[in-house]
Amino acid sequence: MSWRGSFLKFAAIAGAIGVAVPLVLTFRWFVFQHSFGSVEGWLWPSSVMFMALDAPGTARSTVVFVYTVAIVKNALFYGLIGAITWLAVRTFSWFRQSSR
DSSP: OOHHHHHHHHHHHHHHHHHHHHHHHHHHHHHHSOOOSHHHHHHOGGGGGGGGGOSTTOOHHHHHHHHHHHHHHHHHHHHHHHHHHHHHHHHHHHHHHHTO
16 A cells, blocks of 8 residues: 555544544433543544533524534544644654664
8 A cells, every 4th residue: 555545544544533532422421411521622622612502592403513513623633633643653664764
């Protein structure tokens, strides 16, 4: 596999994890009616957008929109972190191989 293919695969897997984390946290919220607290903010940084839903009588379309945007932003964030991690590991391994 070429370096470009492995890079895109790694970033896509990281992005998929970025989708899975909010879905699991949302499922946990609906089942147990409480969150992790500050840990949730670290795992799902875009969840801060839910403050927009605190107004009474928020329309269902607004709730769906905010959840969708928050999950997509988290996937993009995780994908970016995955891409940076891949580049750092690739660069470090290249330096290690060239120093031998």
